[in-house]
Amino acid sequence: MLKSPRPTGAENTDDRPNAAIDRRSFLASGAAVVAIAEAPAAQAAEAIAWDREVDVVVIGAGAGGLVAAIAAREKGASVLIVEKNFDIGGRAMMSFGGLYIGGGNRLQKAKGVEDSADRAFADWSRPEKPMGRFSDRALVRTWADNNLELFDWLEKNGIQWEAYRGAPDRLDRNRTRLNVVRWPNEPTTPARGSGFVRPLEKTARRMGIEILLQQQMTKIHRESPLNGRVTGIATIEVDDSYRPKTRTMNIRARKGIIIATGGSAGNPVFRTMFDVRLTEEYQAENSEWTERTGDGEIAAMEIGAALGATACQTTQDDNLITKGRMGKKSNGTITELYPTSPHFFRARALGLVVKDYQDVILVKENGLRFYDETVPTRDYEYYAAALAWTGDPKKFNGGGPIWAIFDADAVTREEWDVKPPHVDPAGYFFSADTIEELAGRIVNEYQWRPMPGAALRKTVERYNSFVDSGVDADFKKPRPMHKVAKPPFYAAWHTPALHDSYTGIRINTGAEVIDLHGKGIPGLYACGDSAGGFGQHGICRAATFGRIAGFHAAAQPS
Amino acid sequence: MSAAPLAEGRPVLHLELAEPVPPQVPVGADVLLQVRVSGAARDLSGGRIEVVAGEEIVATAELIAFRDNFNETAALAVRAPVGVEAFSWTIRFPPQEIGGIAYEGCALPVSSQTRPHRTSLAVWSVPSPVRAADRFAVTVGAKSSGACALSGARIEVRDETGAPLGQAILGDTPWPGTDALYWTEIALAGPSREGQQCWSVAFAATDLELPHLGSSAEFSFTAVKPPEHRVAVAVTESEAAAPVEASEIALGPYRAATDKAGVAHIEVPGGVYDLAVWKSGFEPASRTVEIAADVSVQLELIRRPKELTVWD
Numbered sequence: 001m002l003k004s005p006r007p008t009g010a011e012n013t014d015d016r017p018n019a020a021i022d023r024r025s026f027l028a029s030g031a032a033v034v035a036i037a038e039a040p041a042a043q044a045a046e047a048i049a050w051d052r053e054v055d056v057v058v059i060g061a062g063a064g065g066l067v068a069a070i071a072a073r074e075k076g077a078s079v080l081i082v083e084k085n086f087d088i089g090g091r092a093m094m095s096f097g098g099l100y101i102g103g104g105n106r107l108q109k110a111k112g113v114e115d116s117a118d119r120a121f122a123d124w125s126r127p128e129k130p131m132g133r134f135s136d137r138a139l140v141r142t143w144a145d146n147n148l149e150l151f152d153w154l155e156k157n158g159i160q161w162e163a164y165r166g167a168p169d170r171l172d173r174n175r176t177r178l179n180v181v182r183w184p185n186e187p188t189t190p191a192r193g194s195g196f197v198r199p200l201e202k203t204a205r206r207m208g209i210e211i212l213l214q215q216q217m218t219k220i221h222r223e224s225p226l227n228g229r230v231t232g233i234a235t236i237e238v239d240d241s242y243r244p245k246t247r248t249m250n251i252r253a254r255k256g257i258i259i260a261t262g263g264s265a266g267n268p269v270f271r272t273m274f275d276v277r278l279t280e281e282y283q284a285e286n287s288e289w290t291e292r293t294g295d296g297e298i299a300a301m302e303i304g305a306a307l308g309a310t311a312c313q314t315t316q317d318d319n320l321i322t323k324g325r326m327g328k329k330s331n332g333t334i335t336e337l338y339p340t341s342p343h344f345f346r347a348r349a350l351g352l353v354v355k356d357y358q359d360v361i362l363v364k365e366n367g368l369r370f371y372d373e374t375v376p377t378r379d380y381e382y383y384a385a386a387l388a389w390t391g392d393p394k395k396f397n398g399g400g401p402i403w404a405i406f407d408a409d410a411v412t413r414e415e416w417d418v419k420p421p422h423v424d425p426a427g428y429f430f431s432a433d434t435i436e437e438l439a440g441r442i443v444n445e446y447q448w449r450p451m452p453g454a455a456l457r458k459t460v461e462r463y464n465s466f467v468d469s470g471v472d473a474d475f476k477k478p479r480p481m482h483k484v485a486k487p488p489f490y491a492a493w494h495t496p497a498l499h500d501s502y503t504g505i506r507i508n509t510g511a512e513v514i515d516l517h518g519k520g521i522p523g524l525y526a527c528g529d530s531a532g533g534f535g536q537h538g539i540c541r542a543a544t545f546g547r548i549a550g551f552h553a554a555a556q557p558s
Numbered sequence: 559m560s561a562a563p564l565a566e567g568r569p570v571l572h573l574e575l576a577e578p579v580p581p582q583v584p585v586g587a588d589v590l591l592q593v594r595v596s597g598a599a600r601d602l603s604g605g606r607i608e609v610v611a612g613e614e615i616v617a618t619a620e621l622i623a624f625r626d627n628f629n630e631t632a633a634l635a636v637r638a639p640v641g642v643e644a645f646s647w648t649i650r651f652p653p654q655e656i657g658g659i660a661y662e663g664c665a666l667p668v669s670s671q672t673r674p675h676r677t678s679l680a681v682w683s684v685p686s687p688v689r690a691a692d693r694f695a696v697t698v699g700a701k702s703s704g705a706c707a708l709s710g711a712r713i714e715v716r717d718e719t720g721a722p723l724g725q726a727i728l729g730d731t732p733w734p735g736t737d738a739l740y741w742t743e744i745a746l747a748g749p750s751r752e753g754q755q756c757w758s759v760a761f762a763a764t765d766l767e768l769p770h771l772g773s774s775a776e777f778s779f780t781a782v783k784p785p786e787h788r789v790a791v792a793v794t795e796s797e798a799a800a801p802v803e804a805s806e807i808a809l810g811p812y813r814a815a816t817d818k819a820g821v822a823h824i825e826v827p828g829g830v831y832d833l834a835v836w837k838s839g840f841e842p843a844s845r846t847v848e849i850a851a852d853v854s855v856q857l858e859l860i861r862r863p864k865e866l867t868v869w870d
Contacts, residue, residue: 434680461777467686468686470808485680
C-alpha cells in the first residue's frame, strides 16, 4: 500500500473529479464572466484532433518517468511514454547509480544497521544544514515513509542492489546510500545509472508500456488555459540533436499526465530566475545524454503551475555547481560516455580529470587567476569568484570562461592524454609553444574578447615566483608546488558545470501539480528533477514521487 | 572597387574581392585573394586574372564557377613584401576574348601595410634553489608568430638591473612537441646574493630573414647557502598512522617527495623554515621548524572529508 494515500501539503483535487466546477464556484467575479472566459477554451479542447489516446501519458523516460509508467500500468492503466532522446534513461543513465533508500530494509538488517522512516526523515530535514533546511517537510516525510515499500517494489521490477556505501553521504548518516548494480554490457557509458534505467525499461516493455522516442512534448493541453483537467499533450518529432522535424502529434491522456522531464539546469533563461549569475556559458552536466531544458516546468507553468521550495536551488550547499572535468564543453565531473557510444557526437570528448590542482592554474577570460585552485568542489566562495564580472560591457551577469593553464610537466605528472577523444580542440582545448601564443589561440563561443597574451604571461610569471617564495601572495593557495614553465603549454575549458535541479514544479505529497493559487491541477503530476520541494540529490527522490504519481494518475477517473 | 569604362555597346566589367585585404599583414605572409568579375551577364569561365606588383605579374588565376551573376577565382596566395612597408597591387582583368566575345580590360587596385612578426619566449628547467655562486643552466626557447625558423638567433639572460649575464644561440630544431619553438641552454653563474631572484630573458630578434619584434620574459629562482644539516621529514596519515607516500614536501625553498616509507630527506643550511606538505585529497599541513642539526621531523596529514571531494 502506498504511504500517504491522501496527499497533503496544499489543497488537492485528486479525489474531486469535478474540480473545474468547484473552481467556478470559487471565483468571486460572477458566473457570467466565468462562462465567457471558459466557453472558447472548452471549444478549443473539443477541437483537438487526437492522434493517440491512452490512460496515462508520461513525459520523459528517465528514473522518475520509467517508475511512474510501471506504477500506473501496474494499477491497470494503459501507459505511453514520450522521450525526446533516441534512447531511454534520461539523466539517470549518466548517474553514479546511488539511492538514498533505507527505513530498515533487509540489506540494512543484514549489515546490522538500524534504520527507520523516522530516522531517515530526521536526517533529511535537518535545520542546521542548508541542504535540509529548505525542503518541504511533508515531501521529505513522504519519501521516508515510502522507503521500505519502494525498496521491495524496485527489486520486484528488476533492480539489483550492489551495496550500501559505508560512510556518511550528504545528509545521510551512514545508513541509506545504496548503489545499484550496473547493467551488464551497457554499450553507452560506464556509469552505474544504467543499472537503474535498463531493468525498468525491460520491465516497462514487458508490461506493454509503449515508449515513443524522439518525441518532444511542446504543450500540455488543459480544458481551459488555467482551469479544469489536463487532457493531453502535443509533441513534435525531433532529430538526434533535438532539432524539431515536421511531424506533430496530439496525445490524449484519459486519466493523467506525469511530467518527468529531468529538470531545468540546462536552460539559462529558467535557471537565472533563481541565480542570475548562471548565464549561458555554464553547461549542465550530462547534457550529452539529455538536455534538461525545463520543458516540463515551462509547459506546466503555462497552464498555471507554481514552483516549489525554490530556496532549495540556492542553498550554496551540495554540488549544485561543480568544478567539473576539463577540456570539453559539457564537463560533468564523474560520468563519461564511451567514445563508441551513439551519444558521443554530443560530448565530442571525454574530458580530463584534474587529480591534483597543484598541477594547473585557473584563469578567467582576462588571463588573471581568481582563487586558490585547490579548494574542494563545494567551496561556494570559489564559485562566487569564478562567476564574478570581468568587464564585458554587454554582459554583466556570469563570469565567462575559466581556463586551466598548464605545461608539459603537468601532463606527465597527471598522465593526461591531451589528444582527442580526451579533449575537444574545437573551442575547448588549445596548445601552443609559449604562454603568449596560447592566449592568442583561445577562440571560444563564450570568450567575449581575445585573452590578452601579456596578461597571461605576467600571471604565469607571478605564479612561478610564488613557487619559489612558497607563498601565493594573491589567493593563498597552499604552498604552490609546480611552475608552469615547460613547453608546450595548454589551455583547457574548466568553467564550472551545473549539476542538479533542486527546484521545479510544486507538488503535494500525492505528486499532484499545484497551481499558483495553491490548488491541484487535476490529472497533472510531476516527479524527479522537474518537481520541486525536496532538495535531495539522486534517483530515490525521482523514484519515490514517480511511483506515487503513477499510482495516483491510474486511479483518476477517465 | 572600380572598373574601366569600355566602348559603347560592350559590357562594363567590375572587379571585386570576396574578402578585403586586411589593413595590416605580417611580412612575407601569404595574402589570400579571391577575385570576382561581374557585369558580363554571361559565364566568363576560363577568363584570366592577373595580380601585378609594380610592373611584374606576381600571380595569375583562371575564372571558374559562374554563380549569382559573377565568376570568381579560387583563392590565390600572393606573398606580401618581406620588408616593413606600405604596398599596393593591381588586380587586372586583361583584355581578352572569352566564348567568342572580346572584352576590354579592367583593374582593381588594393593596398595594405606589412608589419613585423611578433616573438614570444619560454624559460624552463630553471633549478631552484641554486647554491649562490654555483654555475647553473636554464633552457630558453623563442617562437615567431609566423613560425619562422629562428635558428642562429642570439638570446640573452639579464639580471634584475638589466645587466647581461649570459647568452647563447638558438639551435636548429624546435623543442620536441612544439611547432617552432627554437631553443638553447644558457649557462649562468649563480647570483652573488642569497634569496629570491627575478631575472629576465631578452630576445632582440634582429638579423633574421624577416623583420621580427623582440620580446622578453621573466623567470625566478631562489639562491641559497651550501647545506649543513640533513633533515628527514616523515609524513603519516593521522587516523591510520600509516606512512603517506608521494606527498610533496617544501622546506623553505627546498623540495622533495616522500618515499614508500613516507619519508623525504632534504639537506639544508641551518635556520628557521616553513615546512609544508601537500598531497591531493588531504588537508594541506604546515608548521615552522628550526634546523640547527641533523634532525627528523614528523607531520600528520588529515584526509579531506569525502563529501568535499566526490560529486556523485
